[in-house]
Amino acid sequence: MNTETITAMLRDAMKIKPASNRASRQKSSNTPPEVLRLNYNESHFGMSPKAMEALIESAKKTHTYPDWFAIDLKEAIGEYFGVDKNCVVPTAGSSALIDMLGEIFINPGDEVIFGDPTFEAFRDVANDFGATPVPVPLDEDYKFDLDAMYDAITDKTKIIVICNPNNPTGTFVDSAKVEAFIRKVPENILVVVDEAYFDYVDSEGAYSMIKLIQEGYDKPLLVMRTFSKIHAMAGVRVGYGITQPDVADMFGKSSHAWNVSVAGQYTAAASLRDTEYIAKVRELAIAERNYVETELANLGCTVVPSQTSFIYFKSSMEPKDLTAALKEKNIHIGTFEFSRVSLGTHDMNVRFINAMKEILA
Numbered sequence: 001m002n003t004e005t006i007t008a009m010l011r012d013a014m015k016i017k018p019a020s021n022r023a024s025r026q027k028s029s030n031t032p033p034e035v036l037r038l039n040y041n042e043s044h045f046g047m048s049p050k051a052m053e054a055l056i057e058s059a060k061k062t063h064t065y066p067d068w069f070a071i072d073l074k075e076a077i078g079e080y081f082g083v084d085k086n087c088v089v090p091t092a093g094s095s096a097l098i099d100m101l102g103e104i105f106i107n108p109g110d111e112v113i114f115g116d117p118t119f120e121a122f123r124d125v126a127n128d129f130g131a132t133p134v135p136v137p138l139d140e141d142y143k144f145d146l147d148a149m150y151d152a153i154t155d156k157t158k159i160i161v162i163c164n165p166n167n168p169t170g171t172f173v174d175s176a177k178v179e180a181f182i183r184k185v186p187e188n189i190l191v192v193v194d195e196a197y198f199d200y201v202d203s204e205g206a207y208s209m210i211k212l213i214q215e216g217y218d219k220p221l222l223v224m225r226t227f228s229k230i231h232a233m234a235g236v237r238v239g240y241g242i243t244q245p246d247v248a249d250m251f252g253k254s255s256h257a258w259n260v261s262v263a264g265q266y267t268a269a270a271s272l273r274d275t276e277y278i279a280k281v282r283e284l285a286i287a288e289r290n291y292v293e294t295e296l297a298n299l300g301c302t303v304v305p306s307q308t309s310f311i312y313f314k315s316s317m318e319p320k321d322l323t324a325a326l327k328e329k330n331i332h333i334g335t336f337e338f339s340r341v342s343l344g345t346h347d348m349n350v351r352f353i354n355a356m357k358e359i360l361a
Contacts, residue, residue, distance in 0.1 A: 013108065013130035031332070036351060038342040039332040041167070041197075041310050043232035045284060045345065047267070048277040051231070054270035058263040066265055068258040076269040077240055081210050086245040090268075092259045094196060094226040094239030095121055100254045101159060101222075102129040105190060110158035115144040117336060118163045119194060131158065142169040142304050142312070146181040153189070160185060163194040164209075165201060168340045170306030175207045182209065182221060190220040190247075197308040199230040199278070202286055206307075210242050220247055227264075229309060230281055231271045238264040285309055288343045295353045299360055302338075310334075310342045315360060322359065329355045 031037045047055075070090040078085040091097040098121045106112070108130030114122045116135030126133040134152050139145040144162055153160070162181075165172040182191050193209045209223050222243045228234040238260060241251070251257055271278070292311055296303050302314040315322055319339045326333055331352055334340035341352060 013128060017127045032330075034330050036331040036344070036348055038344055038348065038352060039334045039340075040234070041229065041308075041342045042234050043230060043281065043285075043309065044343075044348060045232060045281045047232040048271045048274040050274040050277070051233070051267045051271035055236070055263055055267040058266035061262050061266075064262065066260060066262040070260050070265050073238075073240075073260065073265045073269050076272050077242070080272050081242060082214055083210070083242060084245065087213055087242050087248055089222075089241040089243065089248050089251045089257070090260045090265070091239045091241070091256055092261070092264065093228065093237040094194070094224050094241075096237075096256045096259065097224055097239050097241050097251075098122065098125050099128075100251055100256045101125055101190075101192065102131075103254050103256070104250055105158060106131045107158070109156060111154060111156040112159045112161065113149055113152050113157060114161040115149070115163065115166060117168055118144075118161070119167045119196075122161045122163075122192075122194075132156070138166075138169065138171075141171065142166075143171045143173050146173065146177060150181065150184060153186070157189050159190045159192055161192045161194065163196075165195075165197045165307040167197065167308070168310070168334065168336050168338075169304055169312045170197075170308040170310055170340075171304060171312075172201055172203050172206065172307035174203075175205065175209075178209060179212065182212065182217075182219075185219070187219040190222060192222045192224065194224045196224065196226045196229055198225070199282055200285055200289075200309050201307045203307055213242050213244065217244070220244070222247065227268045227271060230278060230285070231268070232281075233264075233267060233271065236264050236267055237261070238268040285343055288346060288349050291346070292341070292343060292349050292353065296356070299356055304338070310340055312336070312338050312340050314338045315356070317360070325359045326352075326355060329358075331355055 073090050074085040074088040077088045102125040106129040110131040111134050112126040112131050113134040123133045136149045185191050222241045224241050226239040293303050296313050304312040319335045323335045
């Protein structure tokens, strides 16, 4: 088949879209059982037993279409956060919610501001819909430079993204500073705060930007969450946004709004209600984070302090060379400007640290 013919059929934005950095790092997610998978930021503690029960029970209902409006799930999320259910936008993973941002809000020529590096899906969605990505370098502490992001605003800015804590660096910007920034942004710009890893934050004084929605904030704001991380439901695909009801109504224009599965709706609601289990996982994850950070520092690595379920670090080796060396030992980690390792169970983390000792020796 003639490649030029197919290319000519594409939308204009797709014809010029550069290759996705996210896709290039994830050439395959099929991992042999002997391989230790510490490159996808998955929760190896597993989902809540109550959520597992709900998942099994949902199998009896998968011959039916799901509730297109996901009312039970929206009510569970609304009750958990103290917001009206009409503030909740459930989606088939938070990636679907990011796609919806482009489908609903982005016109060719718009600008999307985000920190650099951050979650590559935001750059991708800007390119997908013909917008101009505006990456703003992180500060010297590998955190979002909010002042520089504010200075980057132009009359073409449509969306500003703050990933807090950030992926891949794991860093967290003080909540009060983020709130002050949001309140400064003009009302014709949608501020998106991705809080996928917020459940792992133990920084003093930290609070979610959902607080603004609870208080009736009246400029466009979308706070993104997911069940893929601390809830260990990455394979079930459930994410959600919390926003003002008028903004939530706009998301209803997308076909993505109807695609949360029966299994996803049942399981996510059950997991959200099992607060005791999630608190236990949080405690275990933070303990493991402290262990791995300490061990990496003892090996002479530069460790960026993390508030997530992964650690961004630099060893004496180039990241790509370290990744290759660990692969020889059946351990997979992420490769960026630095290396990024996801936290596993304690046995997994000990295996990773022992491999690091052997390699760096």
